[in-house]
Amino acid sequence: AQTVTQSQPEMSVQEAETVTLSCTYDTSESDYYLFWYKQPPSRQMILVIRQEAYKQQNATENRFSVNFQKAAKSFSLKISDSQLGDAAMYFCARLAAGSYQLTFGKGTKLSVIP
Amino acid sequence: KAGVTQTPRYLIKTRGQQVTLSCSPISGHRSVSWYQQTPGQGLQFLFEYFSETQRNKGNFPGRFSGRQFSNSRSEMNVSTLELGDSALYLCASQRPGANVLTFGAGSRLTVL
Numbered sequence: 722a723q724t725v726t727q728s729q730p731e732m733s734v735q736e737a738e739t740v741t742l743s744c745t746y747d748t749s750e751s752d753y754y755l756f757w758y759k760q761p762p763s764r765q766m767i768l769v770i771r772q773e774a775y776k777q778q779n780a781t782e783n784r785f786s787v788n789f790q791k792a793a794k795s796f797s798l799k800i801s802d803s804q805l806g807d808a809a810m811y812f813c814a815r816l817a818a819g820s821y822q823l824t825f826g827k828g829t830k831l832s833v834i835p
Numbered sequence: 836k837a838g839v840t841q842t843p844r845y846l847i848k849t850r851g852q853q854v855t856l857s858c859s860p861i862s863g864h865r866s867v868s869w870y871q872q873t874p875g876q877g878l879q880f881l882f883e884y885f886s887e888t889q890r891n892k893g894n895f896p897g898r899f900s901g902r903q904f905s906n907s908r909s910e911m912n913v914s915t916l917e918l919g920d921s922a923l924y925l926c927a928s929q930r931p932g933a934n935v936l937t938f939g940a941g942s943r944l945t946v947l
Contacts, residue, residue: 766925768935816934816935821868821929822883823868823870823878823880826877
């Protein structure tokens with residue numbers, strides 16, 4: 722089975738500080754996409770950031786950036802200047818190109834301490 | 836632009852009953868997929884529909900079924916409910932070639 726692993730069930734960060742969430746994955750495809758989704762207590766799954774595997778440049782969206790290491794099959798999320806609204810479950814996910822089936826990790830619960 | 840709409844948001848059923856959940860995708864999105872989220876198993880893929888055809892199904896028993904209508908709206912049905920079917924059911928839609936899924940807010944099913 723092609724899996725996505727998030728080794729940190731829970732993490733915490735002080736407001737305004739930086740935190741990094743880890744994710745590793747297994748895949749046999751050469752073309753795929755990686756995602757970080759955020760799920761706050763409201764349960765809405767919100768896309769945070771997307772990375773195309775064929776792109777070497779790491780994706781960035783405002784305070785969110787990734788460190789994509791294709792050879793190591795690693796895809797970590799860095800949140801800078803953490804805000805209270807960043808508190809949520811964060812899920813790493815993989816999608817094979819042309820597929821419509823996401824494979825999710827188990828999630829990391831992020832708490833932000835004021 | 837309206838997002839993915841799921842109804843109902845909450846529902847309570849008893850064992851042995853059946854339930855139907857609805858999902859309206861974003862306008863122009865023709866692919867709809869369903870996921871089950873539980874504390875123990877996490878997020879698991881149920882099935883995916885495109886142009887009224889089921890293209891892929893996850894490892895769930897036949898009690899779980901779905902369909903898609905010509906307007907891309909989708910329904911999923913669970914028959915003979917079991918306690919273990921209690922979960923958040925998420926629907927996601929995608930436009931062809933986009934390679935990104937947009938999720939609805941989910942339907943929270945409780946089976947007593």
